[in-house]
Amino acid sequence: MDVSTYYTELITLWEEHKNYVELPVCTYGRCECDATNLWEKLQQRSRVTKFLMGLNESCEQSRRHIFMLKPIPTIEEAFNIVTRDERQRAIRPSTKVDSVAFQAMTTPPDATLAAL
16 A cells, blocks of 8 residues: 555544544633643644554655654654655665676776786
8 A cells, every 4th residue: 555545544534533532621610721732732643653653664764754853743744754755765766786796896907807
């Protein structure tokens, strides 16, 4: 499954889940603890973590990069970083050098003749 499909499915599930979860409400009279906003921030961080941990191994570098960011980005920002990195990997050609060819390129000509 590609990253866009995975992201879309997660967002759809989370939006549906929101319909069934009661947000915490502070029961103290004139409390200004802002429990609902704190709960939403916690849920946002949890969603970013779940999104990143569900990615396949090809996204490991993006995952590590995002986990090191402070503050942790939103789910949308994390998705954008991952898809940007995915596009760059697709564009950048894989440059694997054959070890024998590499050795031949780095061996000085005199050493090659002396080996004969």
